[in-house]
Amino acid sequence: MMDSPNTDFKRVAFDASRRGTLNGVRVVDLSRLVAGNMLTLQLADFGADVIKVESAREGDTLRQWTLSEPDGGDGFDGWWQVYGRNKRSLALNLRSTQAIELLLQLCGTADVLIESFRPGTLESMGLGPEVLLRRNPGLIVVRLSGWGQTGPYKDLPGFGSLIEGFSGYALKGGNGRESPPELPGIALADMIAGLSGAFAVMTALREVEVNQGRGQVIDLSLLEPMLSIMGPDVTSYARTGKKPARGVKIASPRGVYRCRDRQWVAMSGSTDSMARKVFAAIGQAGLYEQDRYRTNAARLEHDQEIDAMIQAFIGTLELKECLAHFRQHGVTVGPVYDAQDIYEDEHVRGRGVYVAAATAGHPDGVLMHDVAPRLSGTPGSLRFPAPRHAQHTTDILEELGLTADRIRELHEQGHVKCR
16 A cells, blocks of 8 residues: 555545535435436535435445455445445335335435336335325436336346447447447446436426426436437438448547557647647648648548558657647647556646545545536535445434334334444
8 A cells, every 4th residue: 555645635524514505405315336326426515415225234236346455455445435425324124114104205305316226116116206296296206227217128227338338339449340349447328327317407406496397207318328428420320321430530630649658648639720730740731731631521531641640750759758749839639647647647636636535434535536517606515425334324214203212113123224
């Protein structure tokens, strides 16, 4: 383990007294794993009271996604520490009718409910949207699934990896049909769905709070937000009947290039003026005067030639001198980073992208991204660390009006779990 892993990063203390712009908004989160937790993280970071309803037995599966420890220990729950922050944990046995009644009572006090069961599961629990909205007409019900609540695939499992393949993303890279598809190394479809879902919730909240409208159901699939970022490939196919070739760029010059010291840079000349600067920087200023290189469409037809010229030039430079040279010419260029590079970068540290958040279990602080985006007047904040399983069961049930004796009885009978 590094001696001072968080040196130079801003140290922050969780402050439960901070008030966010979503103060007073209660969110009941029945989801599991990444997409739902990403969605509710956005709301929690800006002050919403997010109640994670977890299984009484083991809690959100994200707790088990542990990271390796340098001493070979049991693993560090880094996923949970980051995406569980600013939330409260309520542990219920959802196979119990008493627990379901408590959940229904809780939903009566909420503004938003999020679930990620297979379509139809909520109804089988007696908690279908019609039941929930009858009890709480202003409730926003987010139904998160892989394929959506309708359509031929609605009952199929829908993990993000399947969506990343189905959406065409896995075939975006590579060179030619022989190159195998490649899935991203992050939970991309889940993360995008979480961000899309947070926007949808805010839109629906405005309808209730500003327009005096009613609650509604948000059918949030992993598929459609992913397709929405994929560009106009399907639009193009519908017009031309031709499938886009693999590895085709949207602009030229654009790509990653290897330096002499085996480091990589990313470069983009997505405008004609920037392409002109790239040509000048590699000592080929006259190229821009030729018709074959003057427009983006023309450059894309000759992209392999352009790539080869850029690579030949960059291959003679080490990373630092490459960046300095192209930046001197006003070219949009930057390094290709790994986790260590990001950790050490002066801009990341100087801007405070990551903070060291001290908790009782991690006195040196857990390094995590600070709240984003940044609001000048009402920024989000780190109010409290990711909860222990069932940490807030007693508090939340007391807020619903249950007595200490009744809560103890429910715990002993296995309907809830308390600490």
